[in-house]
Amino acid sequence: MALDKPYLDVPGTTIFDAEQSRKGYWLNQFCTSLMKPENRARFLAGERAYLDQWPMSEQQKLAVLARDLNRCIALGGNIYFLARIGATDGKSFQQMAGSMTGMSEEEYRAMMVAGGRSPEGNRVLGEEGDAQPHNQPQGEASRMFREAGCLARAKNGGA
Numbered sequence: 001m002a003l004d005k006p007y008l009d010v011p012g013t014t015i016f017d018a019e020q021s022r023k024g025y026w027l028n029q030f031c032t033s034l035m036k037p038e039n040r041a042r043f044l045a046g047e048r049a050y051l052d053q054w055p056m057s058e059q060q061k062l063a064v065l066a067r068d069l070n071r072c073i074a075l076g077g078n079i080y081f082l083a084r085i086g087a088t089d090g091k092s093f094q095q096m097a098g099s100m101t102g103m104s105e106e107e108y109r110a111m112m113v114a115g116g117r118s119p120e121g122n123r124v125l126g127e128e129g130d131a132q133p134h135n136q137p138q139g140e141a142s143r144m145f146r147e148a149g150c151l152a153r154a155k156n157g158g159a
Helices: 017-025 024-034 039-047 046-053 057-065 067-073 079-089 093-101 105-113 138-154
Strands: none
Touching: 017 024, 024 079, 039 046, 039 079, 046 057, 057 067, 057 138, 067 079, 067 093, 079 093, 093 105
16 A cells, blocks of 8 residues: 655755655665765775665766755755765855755855745745745756746747
8 A cells, every 4th residue: 555645745845754765775774874984985096986886776876976956855865964075075065955946055145144045935835935846946057047948939939
C-alpha cells in the first residue's frame, strides 16, 4: 500500500522522507566522506575518478560535477550532507542556498533578512507565489532573462 504524501504538493520543497533517503544513500555517503581532509583533497584532485569509486547513479555524479544542488536534492541528496560539497569548494551555506534559488548571495541574504519568502501563493502547486516552478529560478538576473524571453516570444507572435 502506497503512503499518502500530501506534502508533495508544496512548491519548491522536497521532503527528505524514507524514499528520498533510499534514493540518495550513496550520494549522501559520498558527501559524508568529504568530512575528512584527505578525501576532500582526493576529490578535488580528480572529481570524476573519486565519484566513480561510489555506487551512485550517473545522474547523481553528473549533478555533483555540475554543482547542481537542486538536481542533487531531487536525486535523494540531503542539503545537510550536500553542504559538504560547498564547504569543499570554499563556499558558505548562504552562497550555496543563493545558487539554488538563482539569486546572488546578496539577493538571498536580503530576502532572508527581510523574513524569507512569503507563504502567500506558495502553499500548494498552482498558485502564483515566487516559489512556484514557473517562477524559478529567482533573482534579478533570472527575472531579466525571463522577461527577455517573454518579450522575444511576444515579438514573434507567441512562438
